Amino acid sequence: MTARSSLSAQNTAPVTAESRIDAAALMRIRSLELRARVAVEGFWKGIHRSPHHGFSVEFTEYRSYHPGDDPRYLDWRVYARTDRLYIKKYEDETNLRCHLLIDQSRSMGYGSQGYSKADYASTLAATLATFLFAQGDAVGLATFDSDIREYLPPRNRPGHLHRLMLSLNSAPEGAATDLGPPLQKVAHLLTRRGLVVLMSDLLTPIDRLATHLAYLSTGGHDVVLLHVLDPAELRFTFTTPALFKDTETGQNFYVDPAATQKDYLHRLAAHLQHVESTCQDLGIDYHLFPTDRPLNLGLLDFLHARQTRKKQVRRARNRQTGSPA
């Protein structure tokens, strides 16, 4: 089964309580590799409940028959209905090249759930990598903070997944987040088009976010942004006035949560809105991942959204070419 077949299959996969894997329970598994395998198994379980299990070939479009085309691909039903010869065209079954870009700045080390955002993002990336690797796709990895820290080109060799896991296991010790330089370098490194999954908390000024993300999207890559945030960051559940210290800059000042919570949430919402709209403008898939959300549910949502988006793109393309739906 290819990635795309899976992506199409999850469309109807029911989300049940049984298929949920508690993120906190998952994070208690120390080995990242094992953690990813557990998440992927749960993920498969959700997928395999689909009645469309086994659907393997992806139909894409019709085109007019030209002499010399292989008559095996003629759609005889359309010929019977319309008395015109159309060739049924299928998507290439080439292997996917996926690039995982993981933010490992110091702010990713924050976590209120007993594990950090970096842990969550690593598990998410490891799960995706395991999932894709199992399907024969090539997975690469780039970790960054203000610059690229480590880069593994996409491979599908035995042992590559293990190396990838080792790289993901490193703790976030980097500097502050800066998307510009690393994304620019990654864009230069990616010579062939593929899927780029960017995981970050985006706790950085985003006035040039559009420019930075455009490095990837303009290269023809299929870009997905997984925005990982801690529930404490999303809801600001602090109650005790305290001296708050920034993990990246070391700056600290006194904060009374009762007085500042409203303002915080307002500013955060504006920030998220800005990120989402930027992604929408650039055709980038944006998904917000609170770290208390079960991993497999998040992934299923993510895959579902991707499938929906592909169909929308396909319909739009068909409308432009006049192909039958």
Next chain:
Amino acid sequence: MSFLYPLFLAGLALVGLPILLHLIRRATRQPVTFSSLMFLRASAPRFQRRRHLQNLPLLLLRCLILCLLAAAFARPFFRHPAPTAGAHAGDRWVLLLDASASMRRGDLWNRSVQAAQDLMANISRKDSVCIYRFARDSRPVVGFETWRALAPDQRVQAACAAVAELGPTWQGTHLDQALIRAVEVLEEDAAADTEGRNGTDHIVLISDLQQGSHLKALQAYEWPDHVNLRLHPITAAQSSNASLQWVTGRRSLAGNTAHDRPKVRVTNSANAITEQFQLHWQGDASALAPEATTDVYVAPGRSTLVSATQPADPNTGQVMALTGDAHDFDNQLYVAPAAGTPIDILYWGSDDPNDTRGLYYYLRRAYQNTGQAQIRVTARAGTVNLDPTQLHRAHLVVVADRLAPQNARLLRQALEQGQTVWMVLTSAEMQDTLRRLTGIPDVSVEKASPEGYAMLEQLDLSHPLFVPFAEPHLGDFTRLHVWSYQRLVPQQLPDARVLAWFDTRDPAWLETAVGRGTLLIWTLSWQTAQSDLALSSKFVPLLYSILEHSGALVTQEAQYTIGAAVPVTPRAAMEADAVTIVKPDASSIRLASQQPIFGQTDLPGFYRVESSRAPRTFAVNMPHRESQTAPLDPADLEKLGLRISTAAPQAAGAAKTVRPQLHRAQIEASQRIWHKLLFVALLVLLLEIWLGGWLARQKSNASGEPT
């Protein structure tokens, strides 16, 4: 319940503090790490006022801690039942008056006498007083019984008069013994007390508290809790001091080179302001000449060795003086040349002094002059009549020849008076002499010639004669071969002690007492035809051992310190030879004939021993530690466990107000309730810490705040 320091109860007002803190909670300054502050704005710190008390158990514990601390500082105590009407509440006071040599400095002694009189004037009429003067020893001046026997209005006057008659000695400061003696006096009086006095025991120490004081005995002494020591230091305006100490072991004061001359150590005190001193021999006519004076530079706190110049007459006692020092009580050093003890040995024999086969030849060579003894051996033929005075002067008589009856009679008299006679049986002809000396007519002596040779065995090594051979590797006499000797039957000498036997079961050496004297009988001689004893390594040690055993050879030093016991007479001193000792103040003391030790060395200077047998001079100096006049830190005494109170008895008027306070303090000290309060406060504090931590954890778990 009463409180010793009730003012500390004001600390109870601090109980309001935790209540206030519980009501007003200051914003915490504990930092909280957050991923990014980009969406946050700084808030102004503020105080939060609560209307209700929270964590009431915690508040109560904190208040309790403060209450306990305040109560502990106030030193609570329970009053004892009032003393019975007939009881006497007077305290016991022991005044220790330092009369050591260091109190001779300046006006220290007068001030200490005045201090003692002032103290007695301020003591309550109900109190009992005992006064001790101490230096090397402690002597009572006024005892408790004497004090109580006097009329109350005459006590102070009589005690002051007794103290005024005292004077400082030249002795060292044995402060430890004095304090222990004072405690013993208090305890003895308490044990003998039948009236049930319940007062307090005090020891008042009036002293210059110099660092040279002896304290060693206090290290092993447990100071009783009921005795308070009050220090009354009498300090000199200038405690710096330089001193002299004789350090050389030389017996002569003569010497041509610096290496030969005797050495003197000059010590300067740590707080000295003078560093330049001069040394010279006092009484020397040329003492003022520049060449006779030695300039000495000693840095403060240091000492230096100085080679003394040769005095004008190195054969008599000399006084070395140190000038340039502020306190002159220890600036004179009395030095006496150590002459060897003159020992006269009378040898009764007829052999030629140059005959290597005889006895005298070896005896004369073995008894040589040494540093300890000037030995003179006089030989007389046994048949020649002897002057009794010559016999009387002799410290040891060696009989190796048959004596004329007249001489034997004289010798017997000398023996009975305490003389030591060493009889060497060279032939069987000496049998009648032995009979005369022992007074046993049936003693027989016959020549014995063992087959081959005889050896010594069964030596009585416990006898003083064999002390030099006590070590196993030295007591081997098996190499001594005897080819002939004189046989004696030990049963014929029932009082004799056999010191050694031949392996033929005949006695070799015997000792018997005759009157007060000692008769040593050797059945073997060192004539080369009879034995090889003269060539043995045992010979000379044996001879000197006999000399020492006779009491003639006594180790006599020339330098002593105040209070030292000086051996002056031989053990076998005869009645007619009583010794007179002339002290530095020209007073003379006649020693009894059997008193070998002279202990009245209480003045520095030269002591002359006038004796027909061993006249000599020895010097007595002040103990060197008395020169360490830097003041002693009272903390050093406290380290030894002494309970020190620096407060002196108050004036009579003030005593009325202060005494109840002292009494309360003693009751409080005996109960020590504050110890228990502090312990309880500590327990409550631990409980408060645990409870606080537990409540914080509970709150944290309940709120679910990130940590």
